[in-house]
Amino acid sequence: MDHSSPIRSVWSSLRRRRRVWESSDATTRLIREADTGALQRAGMVRIVVAGILFIAVLLAAHGVQPVNPMATKQIAAAEVTLALFGALGWGGAWLASKRMAVDRLPVFTAVLDALLILGNLAYSHWGLGVPGGLFAVFPVVWVVPITLAAVAIHYQPRLQVMVALIYVVGLSFLAFGGEALTPDERREDLSQINAVFSDQANLVRLSMILSLALILILVARQGRILLERTVRETTMRVNLTRYLPRELAPVLTEQAFASLRRGRRARVTVLFMDMRASTHFGETMDPAQLAIFITSFRRRVLRAASRHGGVIDKFTGDGALILFGVPGAGDDDAKRALDCGRTLLRLIARWNAKRRFDPPVRIGIGIHTGEVFCGVVGDESRLEFTVVGETVNIASRIEQATKSVGCEMLASAETVREAGEEGSWIEVACEPLPGVTRSVVLMKPAG
Template identity: 65%
Template sequence: MLLRPRLSTALTSIRQLRSRYLISDATHRLIREADIAALRRAGQARIAIAAILFLAVLAVQLSDTITSPFALKQIQAAKAALLVFGAVGWATTWMASRRMFVDKLPAITAVLDALLILGTLAFNRWSLDIPGSLFAVYPVVWVMPIIMAATAIHYQPRLQAFVGGVYVIGLSIIAFSGGEPSPDEVRQHISGMLGAFTWQTNMVRIVMVLTVSLILYLVVRQGRLMLERAVRETTLRLNLTRYLPRELAPILSERAFTSLRTGRRIPVTLMFVDIRASSGFGENIDPTRLAIFITSFRRRVLQAAAKHGGIIDKFTGDGALILFGVPTEKPDDTARALACGRTLLDLIDRWNAKREFDPPVRIGIGIHRGEVFCGVVGDEDRLEFTVLGETVNTAARIEQATKTANCDMLASWDAITAAGEDAFWAEVEHEPLRGVTRKIVLMRPHPKAAAE
C-alpha cells in the first residue's frame, strides 16, 4: 500500500524534470523553420558555387594554353563534378521548399558530397597511377574546405564532426596508399602536372578561396540573424513576465498576447487560498521569521499549482488566486482545481507535522467555476494581468465562508458538477454570501470520501 504513493510521487518528479528540459512546441517550430531556411541557403550556395567554379574552369579550358594530358583530364573531371554538385544543390533547394526529408537532407547531401570528392580523388589516384602522397596537387582537394564551410550552414555539430571524420579517413586512405615514391618518381609525376600550376589554374584556386569566404559570410550572417531573433524572443518573454503570471509568458505568442491585451470573456475555474488567523500570527514573531514563513507557504502553493497545471494569478499577502483554464479551456480544469486543493491541504498537514507549529497552520480554500473577463489592463507604463467579474467575487466569498463553516475547503455546486465529483461532496448549510446576488450551493468534501 505504501509503494503506490511513493511510485506515483517518483513518476510525478520524473515528469516534472522531463518537462523542464524538453523543448517547447513553439521553440521546436522555430528551430524547424531555421533548419528549412538553412537547407534552402545551403542548396542555393551549392548552385552558386557550382556555377562560379564551372565558369572559371571553362575559362581555363578555352584559353588554349593547357596542353598537359593530366591537366586536361582534371578539367574534365572538375566539370563533371561541378555539374553533379550543382544538381545536388538544386535538388536540396527543391525538396526544402516542399519540406521533404528536412531532417535527413543535411546528412544525405553531406554523404553525396563526400562520395563525389573522394571518388574523384580515388579515380585520379588509381586510374592515372599517381601516388597518393601527391593528392595535394589535385584541384578537387580545394573543394573540400568549400564543402565543409557549406555544411556549417546547418548549425549541426554532429553533422560537422561526421563530415570532418569522413574526409580525414578518406584522405588518409588515399594519401598513404601505394607507399612512398622515390625522388625520381616524384619528379617524373610532377613534370607531367605542370599544367596544374599555370596562372589560369591558380586563378581557379583563388576563386575557390573566394567561394569559401562567401559561404563563411553566409554562415556568420545566418548566425547573426538567429541571434537577433533569439534576443527579440527573449526580450518579448521578459517584457511579458513583468505583468503576466510567469507560467503564462513562455507559452504566449505575440498574437496570443494581443488577444489578452484586448481582453475576452472565458470560462475558468478559480481557487482562492488564505491562511487562517495570519494577522495574529504575524504580530507574535519577528519580521525575519515572518518573511521565511510566508515564503515557505507560497512555495507550497506554487508546488500544488504546478503539479495540477494551475496558473497563479497573484499572491495577496498570505493568500493566493489560482486559475485553471487560462489561456485555453480544458475539459478537466475543475477536476484539477479540486485535486490542487486536496494536494495543498496535504502539503500544509505535512508542514505542520514537520515544524510542529503551535497552533497549527490552517488555510481556507474556495473553488468556483464561471465566466470571467480575462486580459491585460492598464496603460503602457503599468500593465497588469487580471480576471474580473462576479465569478471572481463569488470564489473569494466561498473562501471566506470556510471560516463559518469550519471547513478547510469549500466548492460551489457549479464546480463540483463540472468536475463530475457529486458523489464525493456533501452540501453545506450557510448564510447567503455577502455581495453575491444569486443563490450559491456550497459543498464540502464528504467525510467518507475524505477518510478514503
C-alpha cells in the same frame, strides 16, 4: 479497493509531463524554424557554389589542349561532380521547404558532399593514375573547406566533427595509402599534370575562394540574426517576468504577448485560497520570523500549483489566486484544480505536524469554473497581467463561504461536474453568495 486509482495517478503524471514538454514548445518551434531555414540556405548555397564553379570550369576548359586526355577527363569529372553537387543542393532545399526529413537532411547532404569530392579524387587516383600523394594540387581539394563552411550553417558541432573526420580519413587514405614517391618520380608526375598550375586552374581556385567567402558571410549573417533574435526574446521575457506569472513568461512568443496585450476571453478554473487567522501570526512573530513564515507558506502554494500545472496569477498577502486553463485550455483544468486544492491541504497538514504551530495554520479554498477576461493591461510604465469577470468574483466568494460552512475546501457544482467527480462530492447548504446575482450550488468533499 479502487483499482483505478493507480491508473489515474499514472495518467495524471503523464499529463503533467506533457504540460512540461508543452512549456518548451516555443523553444522547440524556434529551433525547428532555424533548422529548416538553415537547410534551405545550405541548399541554395550548394546551387550557387555549383553554378559559380561550373562556369569557372567551363572558362578554364577553353585553355586546355584537346591533345591532353588527362586534363579533358578531369574537366569532365569536375563538371559531373558539380552538377551532382548542385542537384543535391536543389533536392535539400526542396525537401526543407516541404518540411520533409528536416532532422536527417544535414547528415545526408554533408555525407554526400564528402563522397562526391572524395570520389572525384579517387577517380583521379585510380582512374587516371595520378599518385595519391599529389592530391593537394587539384583544384577540387579546395571544395573541402567550402563544404565544411556549408555544414557550419547548421550550427551542429557533432555533425561538423563527423564530416571533418570523413575528410581526414579519406584524404589520408589517398595521400598515404600508396607507395611513397621519390623526388624524381614526383618531378616527373608533376611535369605531366602541369595544367593544374595554369592560369585557368588558378581561376577555378579563385572562384572557390570567392565561394568560401560568400558562405562564411552567410554563416556570420545567420549567426548575427540568431543572436539578435535570442537577445530580443530574452530581453522580452526578462521584462515579462516583472509583471507576468512566472509560468507564462517562458512560453510566450512576441505574437502570443501581442495577443495578451489585446486581451481575450477564456474559460478557466479559478482557485482562490487564503490563510485563516493570519493576524495571530503577524502579532506573535517578529518581522524576521514572519518573513520566513510567509515565504515558507508561499513555497508550499507554489509547489502545489506547479505539481498540477496551475498558474499563480498573484499572491495577495497570505492568499493566492491560481488559474487552470492559462495560457491554453485543457479538458482536465477543473480536475487539476481540485487535485491542487487537495495537495495544498496535505502540504499544510504536514507543515503543521512538522512545525507544531499553535494554533495550527488553516486555509480556505474556493474553486469555480467559468469565462473570464485575461490579458495584459496598463501602460508601458506599469503593465500587469490580470483576469477579471464574474467567475473570479464567485471563486472569491466561495472561498469566503468556507468560514460559515466549516469546511476547508468548497467548489461550485460546475467545477465538480467538469472534473467528473460528482460521486466524490456532496452539496452543502449555504446562504446566497454576497455580491453574486445568480444561484451557485456549492459542494464539499464527501470524505
